[in-house]
Amino acid sequence: AQSVTQLGSHVSVSEGALVLLRCNYSSSVPPYLFWYVQYPNQGLQLLLKYTSAATLVKGINGFEAEFKKSETSFHLTKPSAHMSDAAEYFCAVSDSAGGTSYGKLTFGQGTILTVHP
Amino acid sequence: DVKVTQSSRYLVKRTGEKVFLECVQDMDHENMFWYRQDPGLGLRLIYFSYDVKMKEKGDIPEGYSVSREKKERFSLILESASTNQTSMYLCASSFRGVGNQPQHFGDGTRLSIL
Numbered sequence: 723a724q725s726v727t728q729l730g731s732h733v734s735v736s737e738g739a740l741v742l743l744r745c746n747y748s749s750s751v752p753p754y755l756f757w758y759v760q761y762p763n764q765g766l767q768l769l770l771k772y773t774s775a776a777t778l779v780k781g782i783n784g785f786e787a788e789f790k791k792s793e794t795s796f797h798l799t800k801p802s803a804h805m806s807d808a809a810e811y812f813c814a815v816s817d818s819a820g821g822t823s824y825g826k827l828t829f830g831q832g833t834i835l836t837v838h839p
Numbered sequence: 840d841v842k843v844t845q846s847s848r849y850l851v852k853r854t855g856e857k858v859f860l861e862c863v864q865d866m867d868h869e870n871m872f873w874y875r876q877d878p879g880l881g882l883r884l885i886y887f888s889y890d891v892k893m894k895e896k897g898d899i900p901e902g903y904s905v906s907r908e909k910k911e912r913f914s915l916i917l918e919s920a921s922t923n924q925t926s927m928y929l930c931a932s933s934f935r936g937v938g939n940q941p942q943h944f945g946d947g948t949r950l951s952i953l
Contacts, residue, residue, distance in 0.1 A: 731879070754939045765843070765929055765944035766882075773939040812881065816938035824889045825870040825933040825940055826897075831881040 724749045724815045728830035736838050741785075741800040743833050745813030748794065754816035755796045756827065757787055761809045769811075772796060783807070808837045842866070843945040845930050851951045858917040860948050862930030869935040871913035872942060873897075873905060876927040888913055889935065920952045 729744040747753055754773050758766040770781025777789045783806075787798045796813060810832045817826040846861035864871065870889050874882040874897075884897030886905040894905050902924060906914045913932075917924055927949050931942040 756941055758944075763848075763947075763949075765946045766931075766942075767944070768941045771939070771941055824887060824895070825935065825938065825942065826872075826884065826887060827942060829882045831879065 724753065724817060724828045726813050726815050726828055726830040728811075728813050728833050730833055731831060732834045732836065734836040734838065735803045737805055738802050741798070741803045741807065741835065743798040743811050743813075743835065745787075745796045745798065745830060746794050747796060747813070747815045749815055752791075755787075755789065756814040756816075757781065757785070757796075757798050758812045758814065758829075759783075759809045760812065760832075766812060769798070803835075803837045805837050805839065808835055810834050843930055843932055843943050845928075845945040845948050847948050848946060849949050849951075851953060852917075852920050853953055854920060854922060856917075856920045858920045858950070858952075860915040860917075860928055860930075860950070862913045862915070862932075862945060863911050864913075864932040864943070865911065866932065866934075866943070867910065868932035868943075869910075870933045870940075870942075871907065872931040872933075873903075873913065873915045874929045874931065875899070875924075876929055876947070882929065885915065922952050924950065925952045926950060 725748040757769040813830040814827040872887040873885045888907040904916045930945045933942045934940040
């Protein structure tokens with residue numbers, strides 16, 4: 723079964739600093755991976771996805787993530803944090819890759835990002 | 840853009856009531872999902888559906904049922920609401936594929952059971 727671990731339930735950075743949110747996955751097959759963002763009182767919005775093409779994936783709002791098979795990681799980064807990046811971030815892995823799928827995702831516990839002025 | 844609409848943003852019900860949460864998507868997605876979200880627990884899958892009238896249990900189906908009579912609509916039913924079902928409920932939908940299709944989420948329903 724697939725699983726996701728997000729290291730750090732809370733991350734705090736200063737405005738303009740590097741953002742690094744960690745995600746490690748466990749999967750018996752090459753995975754499809756996703757990062758979502760959730761702003762207060764809203765649903766989840768897709769930031770980016772890895773689907774076995776380029777290992778460095780660029781998303782919206784200046785975020786990117788790098789798939790590292792040897793480390794089973796898919797960390798999310800942004801070079802310079804903005805106040806508007808304050809939100810909760812979720813990493814997710816698909817239930818299958820390459821075969822028939824119901825589209826189920828397994829989510830990590832989430833990381834709350836705080837940005838200080 | 841994909842639109843997933845949940846019928847209520849906030850809902851207050853009483854213990855023992857039968858509660859219906861409605862979700863509608865406008866992108867002809869085959870798959871639809873219901874999650875509950877609680878602080879520190881992330882998103883937990885309650886039920887999902889991969890076709891009309893088809894449903895599968897997720898990780899925490901107890902106390903819930905679902906209905907999918909039309910492709911665009913997926914309803915979550917709390918048969919007899921209890922206080923431990925107070926939570927944020929999120930609906931999502933996606934295309935059928937090989938696992939590479941992202942899910943698209945509604946804005947959530949914050950349900951309080953008194």
